């Protein structure tokens with residue numbers, strides 16, 4: 001509306017402004033080769049039109065198919081060597097359930113035989129977060145600082161996240177972004193933006209499957225190709241850093257999966273409170289229900305529930321609803337909680353990546369307004385080759401985050417299977 005009124009303006013000044021505005025819009029809209037250019041696109045539909053990022057070409061054939069359970073790529077001797085090197089750290093725990101149903105969380109045939117003592121510390125079974133296998137650190141489920149909200153978003157990078165990320169910049173608010181490797185492959189410039197904006201990046205696996213249902217080598221590959229301690233893999237290659245933290249899709253983790261994550265330098269992060277924002281539009285869940293979930297968290301903070309230990313809320317960068325909901329409630333959360341910080345900041349994990357060139361502020365620094373210590377994007381993908389990585393789909397998996405029993409996980413899994421099927425076509429198109 002504003003533009004059309006300018007078009008009808010007769011004043012030279014307005015015409016000049018219009019000319020500049022149109023030029024700027026068209027120039028930025030066409031710059032889809034850099035993080036900065038991509039970040040300036042404001043039309044969500046434009047943002048989600050696939051693009052070709054030249055450095056991705058060198059990655060052709062070096063990654064598993066996107067949105068399919070990862071396996072070690074043939075002839076990837078680095079991956080094979082790394083996998084062999086961690087064998088002694090993997091406990092003899094069998095994959096849970098039977099694929100392919102178990103990939104979507106259908107453990108119905110398995111749970112009746114699983115011991116009620118929960119020997120594997122299987123979160124999906126009993127929400128266990130303190131491993132029973134010696135040598136594994138407990139999952140991070142809450143933040144140590146009182147009255148503090150550990151702020152993070154799963155399932156990104158979402159292609160249309162610019163408005164949300166712009167909002168976070170405006171608020172000088174950093175968050176922890178749990179990125180899916182397949183989304184990073186499809187939206188590399190969006191992934192780079194998280195680092196440029198000073199957010200903390202953690203791994204959310206390659207294909208967003210129920211991790212306990214995967215075989216050892218699949219679990220390894222789901223991590224390895226989403227990050228790597230040694231070689232160029234998705235987040236490392238595209239964003240330039242190697243994460244040290246991860247969150248299991250749907251919370252589905254046991255000591256076998258934890259052990260493989262731990263061997264690769266990844267700490268497991270769960271959550272204390274589930275916004276269930278991803279459920280909006282499923283079954284009879286409405287936006288008002290999600291509003292109520294946010295409001296309940298606010299009420300609990302007001303009631304002193306988090307007076308001795310802060311809370312981690314599960315929220316998503318899954319779609320425009322989940323992101324708009326985060327913006328809708330940000331000011332209220334900010335007014336209610338004493339502090340809102342990324343997980344790494346809350347845990348005083350000032351070196352969030354393997355690379356030492358990037359630092360997060362300590363908790364004390366952050367709350368005294370030093371929200372960035374060092375950072376800024378320095379993508380290392382420049383030496384790569386040139387295949388189009390773009391797709392015309394957002395590639396967002398259905399983020400299921402049920403904090404419940406296997407029975408509920410099975411229900412959530414149906415959505416995941418559908419999402420997985422949706423992206424098979426994309427994967428074939430990309431990797432053919």
Ligand SMILES: [Zn+2]
Nearest residue numbers: 154155249399
């Ligand atoms: Zn997820």
